[in-house]
Amino acid sequence: MRVLVIIPAYREEKTIAAVICAVKAQHYEVLVIDDCSPDRTGEIARQNGAIVLRLVANLQYGGALQAGYLYARDNNYGAVVQLDADGQHDPACIPDLLAPILSGEADVSMGSRFLGGQNYPMPMARKLGQWLFGGIAQWQTGLKITDPTTGFQALSRKVINASCTNLFSEDFPDADMIITLHRMGFRIKEVPVRMYASKGASMHSGIIRPLYYIYKMTLAMLVARFRTVAKEFL
């Protein structure tokens, strides 16, 4: 089965090379989606052997990720692993993340930084957010989700196809997608992975963005419960 590692990136010229090299060392194909970065992110990614999709307009995390799914679908990849460009996700954990997908045990394999006993440093506000979103996700799906906002995931071909539709969130496709995919009948499994504190500014830094994230995620998770979902992708 062909596996594609997709890395959405925006202004990550300092870290993207190391991430690509670490992934390519495990012999995976790498696709970097350069989300209209004003720096040399795309150029450096190309120099380090990644396939680069350069978006001509900034579509934010969700839009960039979906561009990666479209590429994977159109090029007949059997599975996709998504990770961040800032070095937060340890590429050495990719085989563990892929294992449930390759064995057919799950359709979505979510990397959890809290399983396996890792002590991941997190500000109190983010811990509260994790608790809130994990609680809502558990209430909606009946699944125990320890890391509902993880961006370190592996997806099967069927989930890739489903994610290439307008149900995919354009800005922060996190915990609300868990609910949507569960309702569509996909099997979700959490796997312990290693994560490091982000070296640069994360998408949740500042004051306005985290507040907006809390609002958006809470609303999206509540609405996801009532959305009409198609089961044709199963």
Next chain:
Amino acid sequence: MNLQQTLFIVGIGILQLICVFELIRRHMLRERYALLWICITVVFFTSPFLFDVYVAAGRFVGIMAPTSIFLLLAILGFMLLNIQASLATSLAYAHLKTLTQQLALLENRVRVLEQRGTVSNNKTEL
């Protein structure tokens, strides 16, 4: 406010909330554009119960009549909605312009590549 007015205003707020929720559910309204509508709904819900607070705030800025205070709140609310819509439209236009330009450039490159392919085929045949 009397009970009749309270029920009417809260009813409008509930209807608005249902409309916004349904639009989000059908992917016709993104959560980021629903935020202001939700804030306006909150004002609807709270106005019967915090009437005196709104009136006091209005009088603080020199507006005496309660109806004028709520009219001003409505104007401000719609002004913010219009500003948000204008920003979204401007951003969408910028994206559209970039996409259109890139599409034209790509079409030209494809045409050039196709022509090169045709010339190469002709040379091979000769």
